[in-house]
Amino acid sequence: MATVAAMRVSVAPMMDVTDRHCRYFLRQISPRVRLYTEMITAQAVLRGDQERLLGFDPAEHPVAIQLGGHDPVQLAAAARIAADRGYDEINLNVGCPSDRVRDGRFGACLMRDADLVARCVGAMAGAVTVPVTVKTRIGVDEHDSYEFLAAFVERVARAGCGTFIVHARKAILQGLSPRENREVPPLDPQRVHRLKREFPALTVITNGGIRSIEGIAAQLAAVDGVMLGRKAAEDPFFLAEVDARFLAGPDATPVADRADVVRRMCEYAARQARHGVRLHQVTRHMLGLYHGQRGARAWRRFLSERAGSPDATARLLLASLEVQRAA
Numbered sequence: 481m482a483t484v485a486a487m488r489v490s491v492a493p494m495m496d497v498t499d500r501h502c503r504y505f506l507r508q509i510s511p512r513v514r515l516y517t518e519m520i521t522a523q524a525v526l527r528g529d530q531e532r533l534l535g536f537d538p539a540e541h542p543v544a545i546q547l548g549g550h551d552p553v554q555l556a557a558a559a560r561i562a563a564d565r566g567y568d569e570i571n572l573n574v575g576c577p578s579d580r581v582r583d584g585r586f587g588a589c590l591m592r593d594a595d596l597v598a599r600c601v602g603a604m605a606g607a608v609t610v611p612v613t614v615k616t617r618i619g620v621d622e623h624d625s626y627e628f629l630a631a632f633v634e635r636v637a638r639a640g641c642g643t644f645i646v647h648a649r650k651a652i653l654q655g656l657s658p659r660e661n662r663e664v665p666p667l668d669p670q671r672v673h674r675l676k677r678e679f680p681a682l683t684v685i686t687n688g689g690i691r692s693i694e695g696i697a698a699q700l701a702a703v704d705g706v707m708l709g710r711k712a713a714e715d716p717f718f719l720a721e722v723d724a725r726f727l728a729g730p731d732a733t734p735v736a737d738r739a740d741v742v743r744r745m746c747e748y749a750a751r752q753a754r755h756g757v758r759l760h761q762v763t764r765h766m767l768g769l770y771h772g773q774r775g776a777r778a779w780r781r782f783l784s785e786r787a788g789s790p791d792a793t794a795r796l797l798l799a800s801l802e803v804q805r806a807a
């Protein structure tokens with residue numbers, strides 16, 4: 481089982497954001513935060529290009545894969561492939577509200593069918609030795625009572641899930657875009673706190689709208705861990721402070737400064753280029769690195785305008801440091 485300490489702070493699965501380049505970058509900032517992949521469907525794992533979909537750098541550990549799907553057999557097979565590749569945790573998406581996901585019967589709509597989720601989790605847990613976890617919401621559509629959430633968790637926990645990551649707002653499956661579903665339904669972290677109180681043996685992680693050190697500290701007083709989404713994408717260097725404050729032991733070496741991170745990413749981008757990865761695929765995740773700092777805008781503009789050029793090389797990252805210093 482993953483220890484509770486290992487789950488204390490994590491970066492959320494985010495489609496089009498938390499790909500391997502993003503995760504490697506975030507890892508240069510925080511050695512200890514737990515990272516999640518984008519959601520990958522079980523079908524894609526079984527039928528797609530596994531190296532492209534599942535490949536990751538060993539530096540990314542601890543790293544969890546998030547799977548989407550509703551077929552226990554497929555999910556179990558995909559979980560085993562992911563575990564064999566070295567992922568530290570297999571997470572099932574029971575929270576995503578997008579249309580595409582709704583039609584495929586996975587994501588948040590599965591909350592209505594706790595028995596099916598339990599069968600999926602049971603099959604996955606039987607196929608791997610790493611923890612199988614569930615990321616869900618506090619409710620879906622009219623199923624938004626605490627009792628509904630508790631019954632769901634109770635049923636799925638019995639099938640072999642010891643960790644629940646709960647986005648503390650319900651999903652509305654008709655009429656709201658995925659983006660609105662991350663903003664419009666109100667946050668209710670108290671629900672997640674109650675879940676922890678009533679299921680003390682479970683590891684309960686809260687997610688949604690957490691954007692400050694004080695916010696993290698307040699949540700950690702009530703639950704086992706927090707998951708950060710948009711804040712980590714917009715202001716990635718925030719994770720350095722988070723690491724120092726909540727994850728590093730007293731004798732841990734200090735995390736890198738921003739320029740160190742850029743230099744390490746220069747080496748990484750040069751290595752990736754040898755595998756055909758374009759510079760922009762790496763640097764697009766880095767644009768928020770100087771968020772709130774002097775020279776942030778000039779640095780961001782320099783990288784976003786130049787990294788997409790066909791002849792851009794990793795050395796552009798070293799030049800970007802001069803631009804930031806001179807601004």
Ligand SMILES: Cc1cc2nc3c(=O)[nH]c(=O)nc-3n(C[C@H](O)[C@H](O)[C@H](O)COP(=O)(O)O)c2cc1C
Nearest residue numbers: 492493494495518519573647688689690708709710
């Ligand atoms: C661009 C983007 C993509 C997302 N993709 C996923 C996903 O693939 N799987 C998932 O479970 N949640 C996904 N989410 C939701 C986040 O994991 C998280 O639950 C949500 O953003 C709330 O946390 P935050 O307020 O800290 O951002 C996504 C969020 C964003 C902003």
